[in-house]
Structures are given as C-alpha cells and as structure tokens.
Amino acid sequence: MGGTVITGLATDVAQLIPPMIQQVEEKIVADQIFEPLVMSGDEDRLDTGFRPAIADRWSWERDSMAVVFHLNPSARWHDGAPVRASDVRFTFALYTDPTLGSQERPALSRIDSVTVRDSVTAVFWFNARYPQQFYDAGARMLIMPEHALASLPRATLQTSTFARNPIGSARFRLSKWTTSSIELVADTTNYHGRPKLDRVIFVKVADPNAVVAGLSNGELDAGEIASPQDYQKLSAHPALRSHMLPAWDYAFVQFNLADPKRRTQPNRLFGDIALRRALTMAIDRKTLVASQFDSLGTVAVGPMTHAQTMADTTIAIAAYDSLGAATLLDSLGWKLPAGKMVRERAGQPLRFSLVVPSVSPNRMAMAVRLQESLRRMGVQLDLDVMDAAAFTARVARRDYDAAFNGTRAEASIAGLKAYWTVAGADDPAGRNSANYRNPKFDAHLDSAIGARDITTARAHASQAYSVIIADMPAVWIYEPRTAQFTHKRIRTAHVAPTAWWRGLADWSIPEAERLPRDRIGLKMAAR
Amino acid sequence: MRRFLARRLAHGAAVIFIAVSLSFLLLHIAPGDPFSATLASASIDPATLAQWRTAYGLDRPILEQYIRFLGQAAVGNFGPSIRYHQPVADVLAAAIPQTITLMGTALVLSFGFGVPLGSWQAAHRGTTTDRIAGTASLIVGSLPEFWLGLVLLLLFAARFPILPSHGAVDPMHDLFPLAERVIDRARHLVLPALTLALLSSASIARYQRATLLDVLPQDFVRTARAKGVAERHVLWKHALRNALVPTIVLAGLSLPALIGGAVFVERIFSWPGMGSVAVEAFAGRDYQLVAGTTVAGAVLVVAGSIVADLLHAVADPRVRAR
C-alpha cells in the first residue's frame, strides 16, 4: 500500500457537483470521489458486464418496468454516515431538476421515479422498456449524500461549500484543493477496501509544453498527449509507458440553422442546405486532419466515433470537391466580384463567424486551417475565440452562426437525443443548439434506443445517422486520439478505453520501485 | 516623522479610493453584466437569472450600487468569482502572497546584481569591459519577458531538467519536512524570479552607473585624490551611500511595472499569483474577479510605494521636511 500519482489537468476544476459537471476534467476528479450504483464494465457495454458499486445486488420486477437495487449495507459516506436509499432518490431529484440543467437529464427521461422501499432498497420505475434501462438507472448518476445537500438552496449549489468540499462514498477522499492542484487521499476505511495508492494529485498545467516537460523530468506521473510531435518525443523516453486510447471525442463545425436573434426564422446563411453542402465540399477534411494530427487523428464520420458499437462508418459524407463547391456557390448567387476576395450576393459578403473555445488547442489550430481553406473559396471566416464556459454559454444561448463544437461520445446512442432531436430544439433550455429539426431522425433514433436486440438497434441507428449526415447540420471534422502516458513504475491494473481514470483506485506501485514521494505515507494527510 | 507617515497614508488612501471608483466605473460602462457574459449552465431560466440580478443588487440605482461597491471593497469583498466558484476575496487572498514572494525575490535579486554592476561600471568607465557590460545590459533589458522566460524554461526545465517547470511548490509540498520545503520553494522560485530579475537588473545597472557619474562631484574626487585616498575607494564609499536613496526611489517607481510584468512570467511558469488569476479572469469573462485584481494591484503598488517612501524618509531627512 502506498504511492502517489501526480497527473496534470488542462483546466481548472471549478466545482464537483455531479449533475452540474460539464467538462471532462471535472468528471475525472468526481469519478474518484463519488460512485454510481453500479459500474459499467471496461468495455462500457450497455447491456452487460456491470459490477457492483454502491448496490451489491439487483433484481427486476413488474416485467422489467422496475428494477430494484439493494444497497451494500456497509456503504458509508466519507463523513461516516451510512449510504441510504433516500440518498439515491435525492440524487435522482437533483439530476432531473431543470434548474440545475444536468447533461444527463434527457437520458433519464424514461425513468418515472425512484422510490424507497427501506433504508437499503431503492426502486427505479420506468415509463417504458428499452435495452438501456439498467445502464441509465444504475450507471449514469453519481450518488450524493442527501444529508449534506438537502438544506442547500439549489440556485446557488455551484458556489456552495459542498461544491468545494464534496462528500462521496468512493475510495478516494478530497484532502486539499488549491488554485493549482487538487489532492485526493485514500479513504482508508472505505467499505470497498482502501485503494492501493495513498494519494492522487491533480495539478493544473495550463501550457502543453509544461505537460511534456513535467512528464519528461518526472514531475508528472501521468498525462494525456494529443500532439504528434510530443507523442514521438515522449515515446522515446525510457521511464514512460504509453497507452493509445481509442478516440471517444469528435469535433465538428456546427451551423446554427435558425437565426440567432429569432429562433423561428431560418438562418440567413445556413438555413439553406445547398450552402451547407457547398461549404462541406469546400473543406478537404482528409488533408486538414493529416496536417494537424499525422497519425494521431482520423477524419470524423458523423456524430459518432469509430469506437462506438452503434457507429456506422460507411455512410458517405459529401466529398471534398473544390470545383464543385465553387460551381455550387456560383449557382446560388454567391459570386466573386472583380478584384475582390470574398464572394457576394446582392451586396452581402459571404462572411460569418466561428465561435471557438480557447481551451482546445486542437480546435484553435484547426480553425486557422479552416479559415484559410474557406478563404481560397471566397468565403470569409472570422474567428471568435473565448474560454470554455463562455463558449458553452454562447452556444447554449444559440447566439452564433457557426460553432466549433466537440462531443465526448458515450457508449449509448441515446447521447444524441439531447443534441439533435426536435424536442431539444423546441425547448428553449434544450441542448439542440443547432436548431436541427427532422422528425425522421427522431423516429429512427427512438427506434434504435427502444430496439429489442443489437441487430435491430444497429439497423435503426444506421438510418438515423444517414438522415442526419444527409441533412448536413454540421461539418464533421476529426476524431483525435490521445495517448495516455504513465510513469513505468505505476501498475495500471486496467485502463477502460472510454475513461482511463476509472481504474485509478486499482493502480499500484510495487514497493521496490517507489520514489521518495511515494514513501511519504498517509500519516500527515490529516492536515 | 509621524506627520509624514500620516500624510503618506492619507495620500495612499485617496489613491486607492480613486482606483476602486475607477473599477466600478469600468464595470458599469462595460457592455453586459456579470450574468450575461457567462452562464455555466445553459438551462438556467430567465426567472432565476432575474433573481440573481436582484440578489446582487444589479437593478438598484447606480448611486446605491456605487455606495454598496465602496463599502464592500473596503472590507475586500468583490463578490463571487464565476470562474473559480469562490468569493473573489478568497481567490485573491491565495494569489497575492505568491505574487509578493515572486516580486520580492526578483526585486532583491535585481538590485543585488544591478547596483554592484552599475557601480563597478562607473568605477571602470570607458574601459572595454564597461562597454561590453553596457551593451549586454542594453540587449538583455530589451528582451520581452515571455520570450526570456520561455528560453529559460526550455533550457533549465526541459533540456537540462534541473529545475521545476511549473507552479510555486511541489504538489506534495505540505508533506515535506521543513528543510525540504524551503528548498522546494527556492527551486520553484529560481526560474521565474531570474527572468524578472535579469530584465530589471539591466535597467538598474544603467541607472546606477549614470547616477553615480552624475552625482559624484568632480572636486570631491579631486580633493580626495589630493588627500591621497584612492579614487576607487572614494567611489565605492560614495556608491553605497548614494545608491541608497535613488535605489529606494527606483524600487518604488518600478513596482507597477514589476507587478504587471509578472503576468507574462506567471503564465509561462504557471505561477499561481495575481497575474495568472487575471488571465484566467479574462478567459472566463469574470467581471468581478477582474475588478478585484485591478484594485488588488493598485493596493499592492500603493503599499509598496509607501514603504519605499518611508525608507526614503528614513534615509534622507530632507524628505520629511517637505
């Protein structure tokens, strides 16, 4: 038992309230402190491979319209209080509270309610039967303690003391949180058994160069590397091991199909599918991706990644054809006036702005490449750069023309529901910020989610993907792969491809290979 | 002396009051308000927003808001930071000591190197070494901070990894024994402080050289020479005595620039001081935090210049009489 793992995070973690998690860095830390009722297996299969977490067994009732979770009676919160079924009910209420706006809310919509049968038994009641019921009920939500949160006003939850001092039930506890690092220590009396490591420290490292320097000189034990040059450099390092993670992110330029000021009106530019097609044809995605990523990235194939089981990578996206794009633009009336660089139609230039989050160096660099690509086509692209929170807010308010968005895919196709269905578009607080409306897509998507078996589900998913790709509400650009580097003294028991951080509690460092900082031990952790 | 101190404090207070008012003015003539700039969660409905606006008093008449702002600023309350999800005061309280440490070290290093260098140059004026030293300090003083910082980072943290590349302390600092903690802090200070110090010491050396040459009365030297005392001995004695006053003045004058220059250096080295906080505030469009850092910067500068003025008054009694 022992050892310290220091890893770098690209951005600050602002708060750790599970339903309000927006960024992957927050998820990485929260997953160490909180746990769901059941853990999905490493492969993140939606129908099988689940392991007990807070719940130690479960059973179905009412012909699969209800699932009963029996909580581990020795489950305890970090402050010593026992974990009860009422905590589960309370957690569900928070996740489905509209004022908190959880990203998981649409996926939980088929759960009607959660009831308490006794202090260790919680029952989930469903509106409908569908293959992912169990996943949605058991694996999505990180359970929170009612006794610590119930009295706090929901509106200011993000700035509450709990947000900076979370109490969970998982194998790590929060020990210290400063502006530059978050320290977690092993929960030695945890009912799962204490983790093999003593502590995990997440350090904020803003500069990608500093991450490389940190991994090189041993300041950092683990980190994700996205750049091909850095990957090559660190691969040669004798003390580091690398693990290529399959791509679970995809980045795309989404168009706002509606007018930013008046949602009922189509966008002056992007309401027209022909223009969207012309722009898609004008972008040589293959060359752009090759230039930026070398082998560390592939061209995106739609709102999915190759790693997803439901993905259908055979659907054709409008191919790069600069001549065809130019002809199409001409035919639409966007012509290049003599001596000018930007196409015009009725005196209006073909010009729009792309909102880009500065926190993603990949998207920033790709945006500059896109700018030039489009400039050669006579299209002027202005870049509007802002940080992650401002970007999320702009996009959510639908106050943009084009946004360079990125999504971390989840194993289930249900992840698309919030972002591309009509309901999401109509709801002013919904996440369909592109205002994409196609009932056919919705129908196929629902069929895929509700299908009885995998083959039918895939067939419906395929059709759903075909519809949305043909509608071109976005230009799907790249799937970046990252490499997870770890110091070779660390034994990573298993690395879940979808979330490398999930197995941190099982990482260990053999006694013989420990560094001085591994030997410090827990005696001082009480500070 | 006490009257002098009182006058200086009053002056300082007036300056801070104006700085605070200026922040308020900026906050209010800027487009938008703290809640329209960023919303962490998109689904917050307009009603809750309106509630928040009322809670923060954004719908009150401007005079009332101003008085409230002044009162809160007086106790250091600048509201919540939406970027850090903590009160601005807490964020600043953690960051200010870091900046002071960096500033202080850089100041000491730059004077410790610049004053002797400038004095030595004055003593050996006209020689080749003087010219070389002068050119070198001219070039070094012209380097942009972020450029120099980057070069040093790459040299000493990546190429020859002998020094840490980021942060003020090791992540496990609290668990080190005392001796190691001191060493840890020192190791992390070296590169950022060196960057700042190299730049400042160049100007200080130039200034010191010129001041000495200006101030040394020629007949004084002639008299000393006639008495048989070595010119160099006179120079050094004079250097030390005369270095004190202009040095203190210079230290006071260079404070705003030092605190400002730290922004780039803090960014390169991920030093968690006020500069980093300001950059994060910008990235997150955090109005309250940005107002807080501006006022905090002014307070630091005023405090520093009061200290410099006090030292000046102690060293030079003529100042007190003014």
Next chain:
Amino acid sequence: MTPMSDAPFREPGDGGNPAGLSPWRAALRTLGRDRSAIAGTVVLAVLGALAVAAKHVVPYECNAQPNIVALKNIAPSLAHPFGTDEFSRDVLSRVICGSQVSLSVAFLSVMVAATLGTIYGAVAGYVGGMVDSAMMRLIDALLAIPRVLLLIAIATLWNGLGIVGLVLLLGLTGWFGVSRLVRTLVISAREDEFVTAARALGASDMRILGQHILPQVISPVLVSATLAIGNVVVVEAGLTYLGMGVRPPRASWGSVFSDGMISFPSAWWTSVFAGLALVVTVLAVNLVADGLREALNTRQLPAR
C-alpha cells in the same frame, strides 16, 4: 520595464553648443555624431519601410497556407529563411507583415497617449492650485494600477477589440506618465522670464502656452514617446500571446510568436524569429531614445 528617469548610457554633458547653431540644428549635429543612435534610426527606418511596403516586399503571401501537410514546420532554409510555421506559412513573410500591425499599433497608440498626456499635463501645470492637485491625484491612482492588469481588465469587459480598439486601449492606458512629465515641465516653464514678460505685455494664456511653454515640452515628450514605442510593441505582443490582441489570421509579432508556441520547441524558429523582431525593435528604439536625450539635452532654451 523602463522607469521614467532612466539616465543616459553615455557620459553626461557633451560640451554645450559652442558653434551657436539654432537649437534644433545643434541637436541634429550631436545626433549625427552618435553612431549607435544612427544605427538605431537606420534599423527603425528599415523596419518602418518594410512595414509600409509589406504586401509588396514579402516573398510569400502573409496568410497563405500553401501545403499544410508537406510544407508544415520546415526548418530555416534558402527557400524559407525563417522557416515555415505550423500552418505552412512562410515565417519571414509573416514577420514582415506582422511589422505592419505591431509597429502601426505601437506608433498610433503612442501618439494618442502623448497627445492626451501633453494636454492633460499642460492644463494641470498651467492652471495650478486645487485643480492641479486634483488632476494629479487622479494620475497617481491611474499610475498605481499596474498597466497590464488594467489592460486585461478592459479587454475582459469590452470583449472583442479590433485593431482600432487595441490602439485606443493602449493609448488610453499609456498617457499617465507623460502627463506627469509635462506638468512638471510646464510648472517650471511657467515661472520663466519670457513667460512673465509675455504676460506683462498682455498675451493670452493660449498664446503663452503655445508659443513659450509647449516648445520646451516637446523634446522630453519626444524622448519619452520613442521609448514608449518600444515598450508598447512588447506589450501588444504579450497581449496577443495571452489571447487579447489581434485575431487570426492577422499577423502581428505577438500572433506569430503564439502560433510558434503550438509546435515549440521542436519547431523553434517561428517563436524565436518573432521574438527576435521584437528585441531588435526595442534595442533600436532604446538607442535612438538615448541619442535623442543626449542631443536634446544640449539644446539651449529658444531665444525668441
């Protein structure tokens, strides 16, 4: 960091004006003998010329990305003396184009600052009394706020500044020191015998200010403004590096530097050459300012 009272590098006092030339001619003569100042002026002139003629002088287009796969991050070579950047753009061309933005922003904002500062300082110095006190108290407060923090604050509150906004921002935050300088000069000039005589003769305030006082203010302001140009060029680069300056694909020395950071240190040339441009400019500016200070110090008061 250049404190206001940065003394000259060379020996103080250079022999006065024995030939009795007009003050400006005397100054030019002194300047003419100063080799480093000449070197600095030449460098600045060359940079200025490059900046003005940028589009015609560059070997490649400023923003063109000819081949983002094959020509990306090429080391310096004959075809590309400064190499190419992450987006296959020729760095030499980018630096030349960047000089347009960097130098013009610096020059224009310093002009704005110098004008504002002179007017403010002249009014305060000339009027004197309570008004002067109050005006200077405001300047004290403005000077107490570290400039970069103020710039960041304003950039945050007024998001999305263009070039014009940048010039205004830098100009509106840079006039405080100048005003103090001008005020001091005006106060000492105010008691000058020529001024007293003029006033006795019934000359208006404006006439006195314009004819007798301002000419004495010009040379120190000129020296200060020259130094400020070097300072602002670096500040603009720094702001762009932090994300607050010019937007892509616009080239400025700061943006070339921060583009170079993407592939640093493997492709070191982009950031290094952009930084070098900054260093050369600041050096040249410092040399010229030193020379100016020297030359103008030997100038005698105008004998009108």
